[in-house]
Amino acid sequence: MARCSNGLLGLLNAGVLVLSLVVLGGGIWLSHRATTTDCERFLERPVIALGVLLLALSLAGLAGSLCRGASCLLWLYLLALFLLIALLFVFTVFAFAVTNPGAGSAVSGRGFKEYRLGAYSTWLQKRVEDSGNWAKIRSCLHDGGVCQKLGDRKETLQQFALSNLSPIQSGCCKPPTGCNFAYQSETVWTKPPGFNSTDNPDCITWSNNQNVLCYDCQSCKAGVLANLKNDWKKIATVNIIFLVFLIVVYSVGCCAFRNNRQDNSYPAWK
Structure with missing residues (x-):
């Protein structure tokens, strides 16, 4: 049971790793065909940046959950994950606030x-x-x-x-x-x-x-703006689901970090 949270964290981050590869692949695909419109050029960089961020987070989470001596790496992972949760929360609140007024007549x-x-x-x-x-x-x-x-x-x-x-x-x-x-x-x-x-x-x-x-x-x-409002509402709704998932991963990560510290503090227990 002591390592249960570590295994679960590794499993969750394996899923994030697959997601990051899909997002990164989509961004690379856009970059190779973004030769005609400003719309495609505008989408390409944020998608690639998001894919790289998710890839780095998932690798750090996997290393921290699978390697007992990687408590420092796991701590950095939790810090980055906390900042991501905070940013997503702020963006979601902001998206609902700025898109609340306005409707067609x-x-x-x-x-x-x-x-x-x-x-x-x-x-x-x-x-x-x-x-x-x-x-x-x-x-x-x-x-x-x-x-x-x-x-x-x-x-x-x-x-x-x-x-x-x-x-x-x-x-x-x-x-x-x-x-x-x-x-x-x-x-x-x-x-x-x-x-x-x-x-x-x-x-x-x-x-x-x-x-x-x-x-x-x-x-x-x-x-x-009406079209943007509809899109932002959908994105904000997806963000709420993603936030719940990240909070679960963060909670499991905190348990894994505590387990790693206990393993490193009491080598006689191994």
């Missing part, structure tokens, strides 16, 4: 919602309103072909009005409904004769140029 007679930038947290607004950040996001949206796929549907106005558009499709691929533009296709809209500026600057920003559309509209930035 229903449009009468439409199957989709529309989004306002001002409805989201100030911190998120500043991130997308930064010109450098938005240039990268805009490139991702264009390279992803989201609006091109929407335009390929070739729907009638009635079909389009009832479509369940994603936040990005609603905000970036069409003008706001309040602009009252005439529908030609999903991504082509005609301004009415004598059209002047309105209270909504997105009506002026809209362009039928398929490389422009509403990519620079406030509604597009709001759609990105």
